[in-house]
Amino acid sequence: MRISRARTDILPYVLLSPAVVATLLVVFVPIVQAASYSLMSFILWKPRARGFVFLANYRAMLSDPVFWISLKNSLVWIVGVVILQLLLGLGTALLLNREFAWRGLARALILIPWVTPSVLTALMWRWMYDGNAGVINDLLVRVGILKEYFPFLANGKTALGAIMVALMWQGFPFFAIMILAGLQAIPLELYEAAEVDGAGPGRKFFRVTLPLLVPVLFTAILLRIIWVANSLDIIFIMTEGGPGYSTYTLPLYSYLKAYRGMDFGYGSTLAVTITILLAAVVAFYVARTLKSGDQL
């Protein structure tokens, strides 16, 4: 289609300008600010001590034991939650991919945890884990797994794992739906061909389904890593990092520095560090999405 050339040349930029200007103001200006705060001594209630210290915050971070604990917890958190969500999501997707009468209903209900506010997720699970009247304790005692009530969130050994289960609950529907869409895109003829060759259900799964699902799984895993790595509200409400530092993750540490300590310098240093650590995953995801050419 040929419309007057000059007008089509500027029109897209005109149409884009509100969104671009808005993101410049609310995202890019703050990022530059955050980067500069990370080089400053900047505690909100100590205005006199404010000033550039250059890399001193980063140096302090490297010798800060809490930073290393948080980094380690973050890795456990990301790997653990993503694997839990992936396995449950994959299982759910395989079930939902079969034909049965209440499939639409089941698929809609499965999504409920995913739209549940993080605050509510955290409160519900905190209540279910309760050491005095928690339903999880009651059930485990009834089944005989536990002898007596156990304070899951108040014990440094179990707290992080307990929160991971809560985040698995909130996030597995996303995997289920992504994988389900991938399953439905697999042509039926492939299964028929495998059957003709005498393949059983196990063989069909490992030789047809799984290989064709790899790209979808890969994209979903990358997205989840980024999301799980950044999610801290559930930890914040369930334990605030405790007991001790046992549930500190990097974003939570950064948030607590800013929110509780009003230490905007060191808080920004931690935030910038998280961003840099995640940049590789983000770059990988962006490159994949662009290569798929869907939007481009």
Place this chain on the structure above:
Amino acid sequence: MKGERRFFRRLLTLHLPLLLVLAFALGPYVWSILTAITPENERDLKGVSYFPDHPTLVNFQRLFGAINFLSNMRDSFIVSASTMIVGIGITVTAAYAFSRFRFRLRGVLLVQFLAINMFPVVLLLIPLFMIARVTGLMDRYAVLVIAYSTFTIPFSVWMMTGFFNAIPRELDEAAVIDGCTRFSAMWRVIIPVARPGIAATAIYVFITAWNEFLYAVMLTSRHVRTIPVALQNMIGEYKIEWGLLNAGGVVSALPVLVLFFFVQRQLIRGMTAGAVKG
């Protein structure tokens, strides 16, 4: 005989496992509702009770009476609706441009919108706090609308570009041949056709704003208090009133769940499109 065996096999390999998954997905809600309707003294007396002897609505009455939860709901609604209107208003033309035009900076800008959606909240939170302080926007509705647009703008651009891509270009061309300008072709023809996708995006934006906690707790305090912050405030220093808290939680999730069910199909189509082709 054969039919019966088939039925049992399906029961064991399909219906039962799925029911277990559903029990896991919905169990916390069931427990939450049961907790909300159990009188506080009954819980103190018996500990865990699976069904209250004397179910009560007193927690819900207190929620809307003494606690004034309605004003929290109003704050949440104002913030979420404004975030939705501002977010969609700013991005709908951008998404159209990405979908319909090929121009020099297209790739860079598209990547930019994809990448900023992935910045950690904590990175933007501190600067936004300082901006809010300097501009006097602290503790107002506007500050949350601004903060939320940091993630709603990139999300909406990306989602709606996908929805526009699904509409054939011939429609634009036909409109232009009929005498529309390029702009009015977008405004009068394409945007109305894309309405279901735009609505799904808008509702998702509304839901994320309704659920948001971290920015809200940092940037607002007395004048504006959205539901997530109000719920968190109900956690007392030494005793938590679980009945009241669960009542509040269920009430706050309800509008979101209802909205979500209207748009779930459309929304899922938009979100999974990229992943499946990738």
